[in-house]
Amino acid sequence: DIVIIDDLSNSSLIVLDGIKNILKKTIPFFKIDLKNKKDLRDFFKKNIDIKGVIHFAASKSVGESVLKPLEYYENNLTSLINLLQLLPYNGNDFPFIFSSSCTVYGQAESLPIMENAPIKPAQSPYGNTKQIGEEILLDLSKSKENLKVVSLRYFNPIGAHPSLQIGELPIGKPQNLVPFITQTAAGLHNKLSVFGNDYPTKDGTCIRDYIHIVDLAKAHAKGLNYLINKKNKNNFEVFNLGSGTGNSVMEVIKTFEKVSGKPLNYQFSKRRKGDIVSAFASTFKANKILGWKTTLSLEDALSSAWRWQKKNSKI
Ligand code: WQD
Numbered sequence: 203d204i205v206i207i208d209d210l211s212n213s214s215l216i217v218l219d220g221i222k223n224i225l226k227k228t229i230p231f232f233k234i235d236l237k238n239k240k241d242l243r244d245f246f247k248k249n250i251d252i253k254g255v256i257h258f259a260a261s262k263s264v265g266e267s268v269l270k271p272l273e274y275y276e277n278n279l280t281s282l283i284n285l286l287q288l289l290p291y292n293g294n295d296f297p298f299i300f301s302s303s304c305t306v307y308g309q310a311e312s313l314p315i316m317e318n319a320p321i322k323p324a325q326s327p328y329g330n331t332k333q334i335g336e337e338i339l340l341d342l343s344k345s346k347e348n349l350k351v352v353s354l355r356y357f358n359p360i361g362a363h364p365s366l367q368i369g370e371l372p373i374g375k376p377q378n379l380v381p382f383i384t385q386t387a388a389g390l391h392n393k394l395s396v397f398g399n400d401y402p403t404k405d406g407t408c409i410r411d412y413i414h415i416v417d418l419a420k421a422h423a424k425g426l427n428y429l430i431n432k433k434n435k436n437n438f439e440v441f442n443l444g445s446g447t448g449n450s451v452m453e454v455i456k457t458f459e460k461v462s463g464k465p466l467n468y469q470f471s472k473r474r475k476g477d478i479v480s481a482f483a484s485t486f487k488a489n490k491i492l493g494w495k496t497t498l499s500l501e502d503a504l505s506s507a508w509r510w511q512k513k514n515s516k517i
Contacts, residue, residue, distance in 0.1 A: 205249065207242075208259065209235035212373060220367035236281035239288070246290050254297035254430065256422050257285060260331065264305070264476065265377050267328035278331035282338060291348045297429030299422055300339055300353040304411075304442065305329035307355075309478040313448070316484045317355070317440045325476045336440070343437035350437055352425040357411035357444035357483050359418050361503035362510035369510035370415070379454060380412070380504065384511035387464050394466060396451050398473035403480060407451035411444035411482035414498035414506070418443055424494040444483025445496040454500070461505040 206218070206229055215231075222228050234241045236259050246252065260278040261267065267274040282300075289296055306329065307315050308322025324330035339351045360380040362369025375391075376382045386394045399406035421443050449457070455466055489495045 205230040205232065205252075207232045207234045207236070207245065209233065211235075212261065214371065217368055217371075220363075220365075223367045224363065224365050236284050237277065239284045242284055242288050246288050250290065252290055253294075254299075254426055255285065255289065256299040256301075256426065257282065258301045260301065260335075262303075262328060263377055264326045264328050267326050267331075268476075271327040274327045274331055278328075279334060279338075282335050286338070286342060286349075289349070291346075293348070295348050295350050295429075297426055298339070298349060298351045299425045299429070300335060300351060302332045302336055302353045302355045302440070303329065304355050304357045304444070304481055304483065306333050306336065307481065310481065313480060314444075314446060314482050314484040315442060317442055317487050325478075340438045347435075347437065350429045350432070351439070352429055353438070353440045354421060354425060355440055355442050355483075356418060357413055357442070357481065359415050360412050361414045361416070361498075361506040363416060364506055366506075366510050366513050369514075370507070371514075379410075379451060380458075380507050381511075383455065383458050383466060383504075384507050385515075386468075387458070387462055387466055387508065388511050388515040388517055390515070392467065394455070394468040395471040396455075396468055397471060397477060399452075399470045400473075401479050403450055405450050405452045408477055409448040409450050409480035409482065411446070411448055412454065412500055412503060413443060413445050413496055414503040416506075417445075417496040417498050421488065421492065421494045424492040428492055439491075441488040441492060442483035442485070443488060443494075444485060445500075446483055446485040447500075448480060448482035449500055454504070457500050458504045458508070461501050462508045 218231055259281050261274055306321050307319050310319045324333050336353050343349045343351045370381055372381045385391055403409050459466055485495055
C-alpha cells in the first residue's frame with residue numbers, strides 16, 4: 203500500500219485520476235512541500251505506519267538549474283534533509299529509494315558505464331544536487347545502521363504508460379529530446395533543432411540510453427523489495443537504470459518517424475553547452491542483484507510517447 207506526497211509544483215492532481223483508472227483504487231494523496239518541516243512532521247504523526255520511502259521529489263531541469271541554482275539547492279537538498287530527519291525508524295530497518303541520475307558520471311571514460319565509474323564534477327546545479335544527495339545518504343547510512351539506501355541512477359526516461367492515463371507533462375517548452383519530438387510532430391513547434399551533428403559518433407549526433415518509463419517504474423518496486431528482504435550489511439547501494447544500448451539523436455528521430463508514420467521536421471544546429479558525447483549503462487549489477495532489466499524497446503517507448511502526445515493534443 204502506498205501514499206503519495208507532492209507539492210504539485212511540477213505536476214497536477216489529474217495524475218491521481220489517471221492512477222486511479224489504472225489501479226481501480228484511490229491512492230491517498232497529501233499536498234505537502236517537503237521543504238515545510240512542520241507539515242512533514244504532522245504527516246508522519248498522522249501516518250504512523252510508513253515502512254519505506256521512494257523519494258522522487260526534486261526539480262530536474264538541467265537548464266533551469268543553471269539559471270536558478272539556489273532554488274535547486276534549496277528545493278532538492280532541503281527536501282531530502284527534512285525527509286531524512288523525520289523518517290519513522292521505530293527501531294526497524296528503514297528502506298529508502300533515492301531517484302538519482304547518470305549525470306553524476308559526466309562523460310565517462312569507458313562505456314558501458316559501470317556503477318563504480320568515477321563521479322565527475324557536476325555539469326549543472328541539478329546534477330550536483332544528485333551527487334550531494336547521494337553523499338548525504340552514504341554518510342547517514344554509515345552512522346544510522348537502520349537506514350538502508352538504494353540510489354537509482356536513471357539514464358534517459360521516455361514514454362508514457364500504455365493505458366495513456368499517465369505520462370510526461372512538461373510545463374512550458376520541453377528541454378528533453380523526446381517530448382520536443384512529439385510536440386513538433388503534433389505541430390506545436392515548427393521544427394526540432396538537433397544540437398550538434400559534429401560529435402565523434404557514427405552519425406555525428408550524441409548517444410544516450412533511452413529507457414521506457416514503465417521499465418523504470420518497475421525498477422523502483424524491485425529496489426524496495428530488495429531492501430525489505432536483503433540481509434547483507436551494505437547500507438548504501440547504487441544501480442544504473444538503463445537498457446544497456448546507446449542510441450543517437452538521429453536514430454531516435456528515424457525510429458520516431460517509423461512508429462509515427464510521420465516525417466519529422468528537424469535541422470542541425472550548434473551543440474548545447476554541457477552535453478556529453480555518449481552515455482549508456484552497464485545493466486549487469488541491476489540485473490544480477492535487483493533481478494531487473496528493461497523489457498520494452500525504444501520503439502515501444504516512442505510509440506507510447508506519440509500516442510500520449512496525440513491524446514493530449516487531441517489529434
Ligand atoms: C538528449 C539528447 C541533446 C533536445 C537530461 C538530464 C538527465 C535526465 C534526462 C533527469 C542530447 C539532444 C535534446 C533537443 C536535441 N534528467 N537534444 N534537441 O541531456 O541526456 O539528460 O535529461 O534525470 O539528468 O541531464 O537528455 O533529452 O535533454 O537530451 O538535439 O531539442 O538529445 O543534445 O544529445 P540529457 P535530453
